[in-house]
């Protein structure tokens with residue numbers, strides 16, 4: 001007897017990013033995955049995923065892509081780009097939402113970002129255009145769920161893994177202000193598991209999602225030093241000087257850290273409550289940190 005056809009997931013932003021890689025792992029086998037994004041990625045080969053190469057800001061034939069889709073999941077966003085590029089990406093995502101509404105797609109999932117300081121929400125293209133996409137999804141009339149995770153981690157991330165490598169290389173980290181603000185890091189694989197449960201559920205609305213522990217930032221960085229058998233050492237920087245340093249780095253072409261990320265971090269808005277909808281405990285950050293530190297100490301390249 002043949003098994004019933006698998007439902008289709010339209011993965012908008014693809015399986016190459018931090019969340020996308022975990023999503024492909026979590027959904028493949030259960031879903032037929034159609035993935036729309038720009039660059040070839042190794043984890044989409046081997047029949048796991050059907051890739052539609054496209055820039056989402058360009059004219060994409062959403063009408064045919066959404067046809068027969070059970071779930072749409074939107075991940076794509078830039079961390080840093082010109083205002084024009086954000087606008088064009090927003091327009092592409094709004095065209096997708098429109099096509100989804102016309103096709104009456106059963107479930108719409110969206111990954112957004114948690115609340116930021118008001119001045120960033122008002123002036124930063126990264127946030128202003130993201131909020132317009134959030135609103136279009138909220139108002140589209142479909143069954144939707146938006147998850148707004150706190151900082152995410154996983155192998156190849158741009159946060160905990162990068163901090164570990166900086167400590168390994170230089171023996172110290174900059175400390176933005178007094179480090180007393182909070183973060184509750186969430187594993188990308190836990191977010192992917194949450195998205196799969198949300199794909200099969202019917203809950204509607206927006207949920208802010210943190211990991212299992214709300215750390216004082218300085219306690220988290222101390223933990224990173226400890227995992228590498230180092231005593232914590234910091235360059236103390238006032239918050240404004242931290243933003244200046246980040247601006248200087250990005251002016252020099254580095255993507256290590258952006259000024260808005262520092263501002264957001266020290267605003268103490270990132271210590272989100274733990275996501276409560278999983279069918280298993282959330283992954284503990286220290287388990288991941290110890291594993292990544294061991295990988296770095298053994299000389300394993302990223």
Ligand SMILES: NC(=O)c1ccc[n+]([C@@H]2O[C@H](COP(=O)([O-])OP(=O)(O)OC[C@H]3O[C@@H](n4cnc5c(N)ncnc54)[C@H](OP(=O)(O)O)[C@@H]3O)[C@@H](O)[C@H]2O)c1
Nearest residue numbers: 013016017018019037038039055056075076077149151152
């Ligand atoms: N990482 C975090 O800590 C964090 C925290 C909270 C929320 N989020 C949100 O979670 C989502 C995923 O984050 P992530 O860290 O996984 O991002 P990521 O690693 O940068 O991946 C983003 C993906 O979007 C695709 N993409 C970007 N622009 C595109 C375009 N114009 N056309 C087609 N595809 C495009 C990229 O694929 P191609 O390059 O192949 O096109 C890439 O695979 C984002 O919406 C982000 O705002 C992330």
